[in-house]
Amino acid sequence: MPECIPEDSVGIVQPRLVHFDQPLELSCGRTLDSYDLMVETYGELNADGSNAVLICHALSGHHHVAGYHSMDDKKPGWWDSAVGPGKPIDTNKFFVVGLNNLGGCHGSTGPNTTNPDTGKPFGPDFPIVTVEDWVESQRRLADNLGIQQWAAIVGGSLGGMQALQWSIKFPQRLRHCMVIASAPKLSAQNIAFNEVARQAISRDPQFYAGHYYENNEVPKTGLMLARMLGHITYLSADGMREKFGRDLKEGKIGFDFTPQFEVESYLRYQGERFSGEFDANTYLLMTKALDYYDPAEKFGDDLAAALSNASCQFMLVSFTTDWRFAPDRSREIVDALVEAEKQVSYAEIDAPQGHDAFLIPIPRYMEVFRAYMQRVEADTPALAAKGGR
Amino acid sequence: MRSDLDIIKNWVKPGSRVLDLGCGDGELLHCLTQEKKIRGYGLEIDHDNITCCIAKGVNVIEKNIDDGLASIKDNSFDTVIMTQALQVMSRPELIVDEMLRIGKECIVTFPNFGHWRARGYLAFRGKMPVSKFLPYTWYNTPNIHFCTFKDFERLCVDRNIYIDERTVVDNEHKDHWWIRLWPNMLGEIAIYRITR
Numbered sequence: 309m310p311e312c313i314p315e316d317s318v319g320i321v322q323p324r325l326v327h328f329d330q331p332l333e334l335s336c337g338r339t340l341d342s343y344d345l346m347v348e349t350y351g352e353l354n355a356d357g358s359n360a361v362l363i364c365h366a367l368s369g370h371h372h373v374a375g376y377h378s379m380d381d382k383k384p385g386w387w388d389s390a391v392g393p394g395k396p397i398d399t400n401k402f403f404v405v406g407l408n409n410l411g412g413c414h415g416s417t418g419p420n421t422t423n424p425d426t427g428k429p430f431g432p433d434f435p436i437v438t439v440e441d442w443v444e445s446q447r448r449l450a451d452n453l454g455i456q457q458w459a460a461i462v463g464g465s466l467g468g469m470q471a472l473q474w475s476i477k478f479p480q481r482l483r484h485c486m487v488i489a490s491a492p493k494l495s496a497q498n499i500a501f502n503e504v505a506r507q508a509i510s511r512d513p514q515f516y517a518g519h520y521y522e523n524n525e526v527p528k529t530g531l532m533l534a535r536m537l538g539h540i541t542y543l544s545a546d547g548m549r550e551k552f553g554r555d556l557k558e559g560k561i562g563f564d565f566t567p568q569f570e571v572e573s574y575l576r577y578q579g580e581r582f583s584g585e586f587d588a589n590t591y592l593l594m595t596k597a598l599d600y601y602d603p604a605e606k607f608g609d610d611l612a613a614a615l616s617n618a619s620c621q622f623m624l625v626s627f628t629t630d631w632r633f634a635p636d637r638s639r640e641i642v643d644a645l646v647e648a649e650k651q652v653s654y655a656e657i658d659a660p661q662g663h664d665a666f667l668i669p670i671p672r673y674m675e676v677f678r679a680y681m682q683r684v685e686a687d688t689p690a691l692a693a694k695g696g697r
Numbered sequence: 698m699r700s701d702l703d704i705i706k707n708w709v710k711p712g713s714r715v716l717d718l719g720c721g722d723g724e725l726l727h728c729l730t731q732e733k734k735i736r737g738y739g740l741e742i743d744h745d746n747i748t749c750c751i752a753k754g755v756n757v758i759e760k761n762i763d764d765g766l767a768s769i770k771d772n773s774f775d776t777v778i779m780t781q782a783l784q785v786m787s788r789p790e791l792i793v794d795e796m797l798r799i800g801k802e803c804i805v806t807f808p809n810f811g812h813w814r815a816r817g818y819l820a821f822r823g824k825m826p827v828s829k830f831l832p833y834t835w836y837n838t839p840n841i842h843f844c845t846f847k848d849f850e851r852l853c854v855d856r857n858i859y860i861d862e863r864t865v866v867d868n869e870h871k872d873h874w875w876i877r878l879w880p881n882m883l884g885e886i887a888i889y890r891i892t893r
Contacts, residue, residue, distance in 0.1 A: 654760075
């Protein structure tokens with residue numbers, strides 16, 4: 309809990325629900341007649357609406373990117389290290405928009421919200437949503453907020469896929485696209501991990517085929533296992549060795565099956581905490597959106613062709629020990645962008661933290677981030693004219 | 698602007714697609730973009746240089762050139778440039794081949810190890826040359842493949858590479874009549890335009 313709000317924090321912030329009445333046709337063929345998106349914004353939108361930055365969240369993220377909801381909050385938003393006054397995405401200059409994607413469980417329409425047709429939670433009946441559907445819903449949010457062209461769209465991991473999709477689907481509506489620790493599509497190994505996570509959830513006796521809300525239960529064990537597995541893939545072997553090694557909680561092994569190694573209790577703690585705050589149906593949906601994304605598929609697996617309409621500038625960042633979305637996966641995107649003759653820069657950050665590194669303020673990462681956002685600023689006439697602050 | 702870059706600038710056609718291997722702080726690409734409207738990328742491994750490029754709006758891709766350029770398609774660039782980096786490559790001859798594969802033409806510059814000062818240093822002191830221009834000692838130098846102009850031109854003959862143009866200058870990148878007379882002895886830096 310913050311005793312006082314740090315100077316470089318956006319401070320106490322409040323999310324709001326934005327309602328959409330225009331039916332949304334989804335990739336799966338179904339339609340959402342109306343829906344809500346939970347949105348949080350920081351900074352001020354300038355007169356010509358040119359200083360807006362969209363933050364796309366990853367698997368378990370949401371609209372609460374930075375700042376605190378109350379003085380009782382233990383932690384700030386999930387990307388507070390990068391968003392705030394004087395931070396790489398400087399809220400003194402940019403109007404920053406975070407949202408909870410459709411199908412999420414933090415206030416936007418999703419499995420845990422009420423289906424207007426039945427008066428009950430959507431549960432497993434919530435349609436499978438894709439990265440393409442999210443980008444369409446985000447485009448409508450931009451219209452609603454009066455943003456014709458984003459100064460930048462920034463996303464890490466699954467968020468990076470959304471940023472990439474924007475550049476393909478709505479090339480005129482962004483000037484810069486920052487894709488961090490991401491991939492152009494999942495590998496078989498990635499999909500395999502997701503499938504184990506889904507099995508853990510759906511085979512939990514408390515899952516009730518997704519109708520657990522009616523039984524007032526939560527498939528906690530399944531969610532916990534899914535998260536524990538996920539968490540291992542977010543860290544690196546080096547990072548785990550550094551953080552836990554073979555350290556024992558009690559200093560000696562106990563010849564029983566209670567958690568004795570530090571790494572065991574850490575994973576259990578993370579899993580349990582997550583299972584108390586995340587929705588199982590949403591977890592299933594998010595992993596499916598990851599699995600399905602493959603923008604090159606319609607172009608004969610030619611990613612350069614898929615990106616040929618993009619007109620924004622790109623910044624790609626990867627982390628050396630990330631094995632979930634390894635640097636090679638970012639390089640695939642970079643190579644395709646070079647082939648498609650797009651403007652692109654790429655930095656590979658040396659970091660032991662694995663995939664999680666994208667959320668950590670590693671000095672060189674922040675330096676590159678800051679330098680790129682200066683470029684975004686220079687390409688935003690209203691900001692460049694002011695000469696920055 | 699370094700004056701060798703000034704010379705190179707004049708060899709690059711307006712509007713062309715340029716790849717700069719070891720682009721440093723992006724000065725050449727920045728200038729070519731401003732003045733010649735080229736579309737370019739730089740490859741670089743030095744972190745500070747990469748940040749510099751990003752800040753000034755130069756497209757920079759973090760990549761170790763020694764790992765190869767296999768991901769870049771044949772003939773995808775009009776001009777591939779490498780300034781003062783050939784001597785740090787682990788396989789210079791393969792890099793030159795790769796440059797000629799991905800570029801229609803290439804511009805290469807490197808320091809001349811056949812310059813009289815280097816020859817004199819080794820001849821009279823019996824030690825590997827160390828100078829203001831090449832300040833490293835033999836064990837810590839990144840320059841692991843020194844050559845002379847004659848060596849490079851021999852490589853070109855052996856590998857069927859045409860030298861379309863050559864300018865030899867002193868360490869201030871100035872051209873002099875005596876350098877033209879005896880380039881391999883008196884020239885310090887050569888700038889070559891090559892094709893295959």
